[in-house]
Amino acid sequence: MQYKLIMGNQAYSSWSLRAWLLLRAFDIKFEQEVVPLYGPEWRDYQINVAPANTVPTLLAGEGADQITVWDSLAIAEFLHERHPEARIWPRETHARAAARSLCAEMHSSYVALRSTLPMNVRREYRTVKADAETLADIARIESLWAWAAARWGGTGPYLFGERMTAADAFYAPVASRIRTYHVPLKPVSQAYCDTLLAHPATQEFYRAGRRESWVLEQVEFDQE
Numbered sequence: 001m002q003y004k005l006i007m008g009n010q011a012y013s014s015w016s017l018r019a020w021l022l023l024r025a026f027d028i029k030f031e032q033e034v035v036p037l038y039g040p041e042w043r044d045y046q047i048n049v050a051p052a053n054t055v056p057t058l059l060a061g062e063g064a065d066q067i068t069v070w071d072s073l074a075i076a077e078f079l080h081e082r083h084p085e086a087r088i089w090p091r092e093t094h095a096r097a098a099a100r101s102l103c104a105e106m107h108s109s110y111v112a113l114r115s116t117l118p119m120n121v122r123r124e125y126r127t128v129k130a131d132a133e134t135l136a137d138i139a140r141i142e143s144l145w146a147w148a149a150a151r152w153g154g155t156g157p158y159l160f161g162e163r164m165t166a167a168d169a170f171y172a173p174v175a176s177r178i179r180t181y182h183v184p185l186k187p188v189s190q191a192y193c194d195t196l197l198a199h200p201a202t203q204e205f206y207r208a209g210r211r212e213s214w215v216l217e218q219v220e221f222d223q224e
């Protein structure tokens with residue numbers, strides 16, 4: 001099946017990074033298009049790719065039969081259904097349930113982290129201080145990572161062992177925020193973040209984001 005992933009700016013769009021990893025890190029071929037957030041093309045995108053209202057959106061197939069999947073968690077499930085061989089979710093039932101729960105929690109929670117430390121692959125700050133709610137989000141995330149890794153991670157380096165799963169793809173933007181804002185973590189969490197950011201697909205996404213020239217003032221901080 002032919003896939004096209006419509007994404008936001010690779011410099012900023014954390015949800016797009018998740019969907020990108022679900023394809024690139026699992027060797028599923030796709031084309032891509034970046035629609036710069038809130039730029040002149042943004043409104044056209046929302047009208048033309050109905051009912052998508054946000055990025056990312058995955059378009060599968062062509063013509064009248066084309067399927068539109070406009071949410072990163074739905075994209076994970078859709079790709080899993082179509083490509084079981086890609087092993088987007090862990091094979092074992094308990095591990096798969098935990099991975100799905102981790103992704104769903106990422107999807108529904110951590111508003112403080114997402115709003116106060118926006119993803120920005122082009123910058124690193126050492127003076128932005130995370131507030132108490134954001135630190136509580138990060139503490140919860142670290143405890144979930146430790147919980148999953150202790151049960152299923154074996155010798156790692158991913159949450160469910162040697163292979164990346166959707167759970168890792170969903171937390172990669174957290175690793176990106178941690179690096180951008182130099183949030184101190186437990187060594188084991190830091191090592192996991194480093195693994196996510198060193199993955200060749202994440203690196204490719206970062207390179208593309210760094211080459212972009214669009215600037216969203218609302219997610220740039222003044223301080224270095």
Ligand SMILES: N[C@@H](CCC(=O)N[C@@H](CS)C(=O)NCC(=O)O)C(=O)O
Nearest residue numbers: 008013014015054055056071072073
């Ligand atoms: N639930 C969506 C959330 C996507 C989302 O909020 N994307 C942001 C960009 S990272 C967006 O499109 N923001 C534009 C807006 O909300 O107007 C998903 O998982 O894909």
